[in-house]
Each structure stands twice: as structure tokens, then as C-alpha cells.
Amino acid sequence: MLLTIDCGNTNTVFAIWDGTEFVASWRRATNAHSTGDEYYTWLRTSMTLRSLDVEITECIISSTVPRVVFNLRVLCDRYYDTRPLVVGKPDCALPVAPRVDAGTTVGPDRLVNTAAGFDRHGGDLIVVDFGTATTFDVVDHDGAYVGGVIAPGVNLSLEALHMAAAALPHVDITQPQRVVGSNTVACMQSGIFWGYVGLIKEIAARIKSERSRPMKVVSTGGLAPLFQQADTLFDVYEDDLTMHGLTVIHKHNKE
């Protein structure tokens, strides 16, 4: 079975793919200090808790945090006796090569989302991923990643307000009932929520107009549905997009 690992700046998701479907997935905080031994013990326990007894024979990793990759490689090598594919490394082929400025390193998560989006929807896509940062990945008609937009993540924006201003508390994101907040928390939630709705609309519209063609907007990441309920911002929401992309890239490398 294939172990897929998607490491973001905040969380790392591990999932097991049996060739047809994901049989389980687990999420933990990203920590560059976690060792291969720790990952293995935690995964073993997590599998036992679900009465899962599967043999992991292959592994693919996407990591936006380069330092984490070393310990994930140790996990694969020491405990599963397999050399992982690492997205973005020269020995991991992509279905379609990105077209960006020479010398640019594209976030592996964006390459994975591109492969997943193209596999499911074909080309001319905008993939919006709500993570630590909110990324817009533009996928050309032939499936190539051609660039996009990086905006501060929703929680990062809320945290920045709290960190920088002594009188602003830590608040969670939610859709405020009204735009005009009548207390501090409501004001902050309004700024982030409605500001974000505007950001998504404006960026998607400008990408479409810059490229002079209709494009499908695909969203992923836990916060996408919250924004979609306020306005029609996306054509489709796919919770498992990044994990699907890892299976697409793995398959491409095995063919």
C-alpha cells in the first residue's frame, strides 16, 4: 500500500491509499524536530486504534517545509524499507512540467494540486488552497502550472492582528451576521471574512480576465466551505484534492 504524506507549514497529513481509495488518514502538527522513530510509533498506534493491519510498501511526500523531509525519509527507509518519491526533487517526474521563471522553486503542494486538478477537471483551472498561506494555482489548458497568487492565510491574518495590536484578542474565523461589527471580535471577524470574500472574487476575476478565457475554480482546504456559503466563489470544493494529486504523481512515476 502507498503512504501519502502532505506536509504543510501548519499541519502534516498522512494517508493510506490501497490503489482504489484512501483507507485512513491522520493529521498532526508539522514539527521539523519529529524524528522518523516518532512518526513510526505514532503511525503504528494510529493504525492499531483503527484495527488496520496494512503493509506499507511505497511512499510519496510533498513538503512545503524542506527541513521535515529528512526525518520523513528516515521513516520510509528505516521502517518501510522503501525510498520515497519527494515531489519537487529531480527524480520525481511530474505529469506536465511547470512553466515559470528560470530558477523559481514552486511549492510542491502547488505542483500536487495542479496534477490533481488537471486529472479531475482538465485544463484552464484556478486551484485555491486554504492553508497557512492561501494559494491560487493557475493550470494551463495542457495541465502545466503557470504561476498564480500567494496571499496570507485566513488564520495567519487573524493571528497577525492579535500579535501586532495590544487590544486585539485572539479570535476564530466565522461568518459574521453583519458587516458592521458592534464589538471588537465582530469587527475583526468582519474584516477578515468579508475581506477574504472580496480577495477571492477579485483575484479569480482578474486571473480570468488576464488569461481571456473561462476557467474553472476548484477549492480545497478546510475553510473553503465557510467562504462558499457566503457567496458563490468556487465551481467545486474538493476536500481530498492534495492527497489525490499525490496518488496521480505516484502513478505517473510508476508507469
Ligand SMILES: Nc1ncnc2c1ncn2[C@@H]1O[C@H](COP(=O)(O)OP(=O)(O)O)[C@@H](O)[C@H]1O
Ligand atoms: N475546517 C477548519 N476549520 C477551521 N480552521 C481550519 C480548518 N481546517 C484547517 N484550519 C486551520 O487553517 C490553518 C491552515 O491549516 P492547514 O490547512 O492544515 O495548513 P497547511 O496545509 O499550510 O499546513 C490552520 O490554522 C488550521 O488550524
Ligand SMILES: CC(C)(COP(=O)(O)O)[C@@H](O)C(=O)NCCC(=O)O
Ligand atoms: C506558498 C506556500 C508557503 C503555501 O504553503 P502552505 O500554506 O501549504 O503551508 C508554499 O507553497 C511555498 O512555500 N511555496 C514556495 C513559493 C512558490 O510556490 O512560488
Ligand SMILES: [K+]
Ligand atoms: K496553501
